[in-house]
Amino acid sequence: MRLKLPQLKLGEQLQEFDHWITQSLGEIKDTERFSFERTAICEAIETLGIYTQQFVSLEETTPRNLAKSVLVSVSGKKAHDAVSSLRGVFAFFFLVTGKADNNCKCQFPLFLRDTLLWQTYPRVLKKGRTNTLIGAALPRVLDDEGIAKTVIALEAFPKEQDLLLSSYIAFLLDGDEYHKSFWTIGNTYFHLKKSGLHESFLLPLVVYRVRGSVSASGGHEPETLLRSRMLEWGLSAGSDFNGTDVIVGKQKQGKETKTRAYDFVMPYNISGWERRLFIQCQFYAGDSGSVSHKNVDQTRASRDFTKKHYADPLFLEYVDGAGYFASLSRDLQHILKMRDTKGFFQVRTASIKLRAALQEIGFLTPLEVIHAWSLNAGDKRAIRKSLEEDHYSVSEIDRVISAGVQRGVFFDDATGFTIDASLKEMARRYLLLDFVAIIGKRLKAGQVKGSLLVPGFGQNFGISLSELADTVLPQAGLFGHEWAKNGQVLRDIEFLAKKGWLEQR
Numbered sequence: 379m380r381l382k383l384p385q386l387k388l389g390e391q392l393q394e395f396d397h398w399i400t401q402s403l404g405e406i407k408d409t410e411r412f413s414f415e416r417t418a419i420c421e422a423i424e425t426l427g428i429y430t431q432q433f434v435s436l437e438e439t440t441p442r443n444l445a446k447s448v449l450v451s452v453s454g455k456k457a458h459d460a461v462s463s464l465r466g467v468f469a470f471f472f473l474v475t476g477k478a479d480n481n482c483k484c485q486f487p488l489f490l491r492d493t494l495l496w497q498t499y500p501r502v503l504k505k506g507r508t509n510t511l512i513g514a515a516l517p518r519v520l521d522d523e524g525i526a527k528t529v530i531a532l533e534a535f536p537k538e539q540d541l542l543l544s545s546y547i548a549f550l551l552d553g554d555e556y557h558k559s560f561w562t563i564g565n566t567y568f569h570l571k572k573s574g575l576h577e578s579f580l581l582p583l584v585v586y587r588v589r590g591s592v593s594a595s596g597g598h599e600p601e602t603l604l605r606s607r608m609l610e611w612g613l614s615a616g617s618d619f620n621g622t623d624v625i626v627g628k629q630k631q632g633k634e635t636k637t638r639a640y641d642f643v644m645p646y647n648i649s650g651w652e653r654r655l656f657i658q659c660q661f662y663a664g665d666s667g668s669v670s671h672k673n674v675d676q677t678r679a680s681r682d683f684t685k686k687h688y689a690d691p692l693f694l695e696y697v698d699g700a701g702y703f704a705s706l707s708r709d710l711q712h713i714l715k716m717r718d719t720k721g722f723f724q725v726r727t728a729s730i731k732l733r734a735a736l737q738e739i740g741f742l743t744p745l746e747v748i749h750a751w752s753l754n755a756g757d758k759r760a761i762r763k764s765l766e767e768d769h770y771s772v773s774e775i776d777r778v779i780s781a782g783v784q785r786g787v788f789f790d791d792a793t794g795f796t797i798d799a800s801l802k803e804m805a806r807r808y809l810l811l812d813f814v815a816i817i818g819k820r821l822k823a824g825q826v827k828g829s830l831l832v833p834g835f836g837q838n839f840g841i842s843l844s845e846l847a848d849t850v851l852p853q854a855g856l857f858g859h860e861w862a863k864n865g866q867v868l869r870d871i872e873f874l875a876k877k878g879w880l881e882q883r
């Protein structure tokens with residue numbers, strides 16, 4: 379079914395943005411990276427507690443005892459796993475002391491030379507099954523990975539192995555304050571472990587360690603979420619949509635043109651397709667004004683550059699986040715006021731607004747074919763006719779159905795037209811969302827209670843639950859039969875509301 383969105387005034391667009399905003403995409407503590415690092419830190423402390431009697435006293439926490447603990451824990455492991463474990467322990471030392479491998483790799487060789495008076499550095503030469511220990515020249519750089527590999531390679535020479543590792547630990551804990559801080563964390567960890575609070579105690583340390591990397595990767599999370607939506611619509615990565623940023627055209631040598639890459643170009647790589655959507659993504663959970671202002675400036679340059687390479691491009695903005703609501707509202711207004719801004723969508727509104735934009739350029743998704751299948755009881759001729767009535771070309775219908783058959787999404791043969799069963803549940807939920815958008819209307823303040831609201835059509839747009847039962851279910855075809863059984867429609871409403879794609883009042 380065709381989702382025809384109205385042209386909202388700027389004020390209405392801003393009102394919609396504020397209403398359907400996604401404050402943030404999750405806390406650092408909820409990320410996989412946080413969980414991984416917390417586990418690694420716990421393992422490092424447990425390892426270091428072996429010969430320190432679980433950090434029982436400051437005096438027991440010596441570089442020698444710490445080294446013995448580590449060597450016992452890696453004994454018998456494969457070289458790769460042992461090196462990985464050793465580096466995990468080193469990472470804990472870096473975290474506690476605030477030191478970094480980038481500096482330590484330059485300073486440790488000087489520590490060996492000037493403080494410990496080493497003249498050579500141990501190396502193991504392997505010839506067949508024979509290992510030979512030699513004293514090589516002291517390197518100018520010794521990073522944590524290289525030290526870990528050397529320690530593991532010295533397994534056949536335990537005296538030298540223990541000396542190198544304990545020397546590196548002594549270097550990392552050089553200074554009374556570092557030593558006390560390190561012992562305090564280990565001692566507190568084991569004390570709180572008795573009451574099960576040890577992981578909670580580590581939370582600030584882990585957040586500190588992963589904040590930068592999570593923030594960097596989090597910048598791509600809105601794009602990842604959108605690609606998940608596209609896969610639900612039956613689209614294919616690499617052909618229907620791009621998997622990485624797209625830079626349009628080539629900059630001439632000697633003439634620098636500062637433009638932003640497009641996060642999405644749709645359709646991306648389909649032969650013969652002319653009209654495309656060009657989408658840039660900006661999600662700010664906080665105040666990132668300088669970055670946003672720069673992006674606004676580059677938006678104009680990017681669009682002008684794109685128009686030289688593509689005929690009649692449509693520019694959409696994928697914008698969201700509390701930062702826009704709080705302090706970047708003017709930047710959002712600036713983008714929306716640009717004459718060539720087709721519109722915008724957000725994390726929660728993409729399921730309607732981006733699909734409506736794809737429908738407008740005549741780009742058919744397998745999801746729309748499945749909806750036509752449900753509405754027309756699987757009749758092949760009726761399916762095609764309804765898609766043509768929704769302004770899809772015959773060639774586009776043929777392309778999508780043919781590609782769907784090849785991928786096993788559709789089954790089109792003499793016995794009829796059927797759908798892969800694994801796709802039906804999500805398609806049914808999207809059909810319900812579409813019905814609310816198509817049959818809905820602007821509701822007065824007193825009508826909102828007991829209704830379902832959707833974005834894209836202005837404030838308080840949707841249908842009442844009673845109208846859903848009386849109007850939608852009889853029109854929904856095959857999926858309507860499923861909704862009529864065992865409260866399935868209520869479960870689908872609950873799913874859509876939990877996703878945030880509609881609101882239940």
